[in-house]
Amino acid sequence: MASGFELEGTIHLIQEIQTFDSGFTKREFVVEVQDGNFPQMIKFECLKEKTSLTDGLSKGDQVKVNFDIRGNEYNGRYYVNLNAWKVEKLGAASGEGSPADGGEPTSPPNEPPAGYGHPAGGDDIPF
Numbered sequence: 001m002a003s004g005f006e007l008e009g010t011i012h013l014i015q016e017i018q019t020f021d022s023g024f025t026k027r028e029f030v031v032e033v034q035d036g037n038f039p040q041m042i043k044f045e046c047l048k049e050k051t052s053l054t055d056g057l058s059k060g061d062q063v064k065v066n067f068d069i070r071g072n073e074y075n076g077r078y079y080v081n082l083n084a085w086k087v088e089k090l091g092a093a094s095g096e097g098s099p100a101d102g103g104e105p106t107s108p109p110n111e112p113p114a115g116y117g118h119p120a121g122g123d124d125i126p127f
Contacts, residue, residue, distance in 0.1 A: 004066065004068065005066070005067055005068070005069065006064060006065065006066045006067070007031065007033060007042065007064070007065050007067070008033070008062070008063070008064045008065075008090065009031040009032050009033035009034075009042065009062075009063065009065075010031065010032045010033075010060060010061065010062055010063070011029065011030075011031060011032075011054075011057055011058065011059055011060060011061045011063055012030040012031060012032040012041055012059065013029060013030040013059065014027070014029045014030075014054050014057060014058070014059070015027055015028045015029060017051050024047075024048070025047070025048060025051050026045050026046065026047050026048075026051065027045065027046045027051040027054060028043055028044065028045045028046075029043070029044055029045075029046070029054050029057075029084075030042065030043050030044075031044065031063060031065060042082065043082065044065055044067055044082045044083070044084040045081055045082065045083060045084065046083075046084050046087075047083060050083075050084065050085060053084060053085075053086070053087040054087060056089075057087070057089060061089055062089070062090040062091050063087055063088060063089055063090060064087075064088045064090055065084050065086070065087050065088075066084070066085055066086035066087075066088075067082045067083055067084045067085060068082075068083050068085065069081075069082060069083075070082075070083055
């Protein structure tokens with residue numbers, strides 16, 4: 001079965017952590033995704049130690065969620081859960097594009113992109 005899906009959207013809701021008698025914990029959160037004229041509200045859950053993935057996030061934050069799809073049967077009914085295992089905040093504050101988080105390095109802000117500003121015929125291309 002394929003695993004490792006990802007989705008980008010806006011945090012719509014973050015629930016409190018739920019703790020069960022067995023000691024099991026989970027936290028649910030909802031990401032709003034634009035889909036034509038009708039936005040989709042996609043509910044994810046974080047289990048056990050992953051409940052901290054949404055710490056520091058709030059409604060309106062742009063995020064990328066990496067998740068697995070899990071399904072089970074209980075008393076003749078079938079259930080599907082989207083289990084988040086990584087949540088990244090997107091935008092300028094996330095350091096997006098920095099080599100430290102696996103992104104491509106970007107040019108310093110005051111330096112033009114490579115190849116920019118060369119006069120016609122003054123480039124180093126041999127053909």
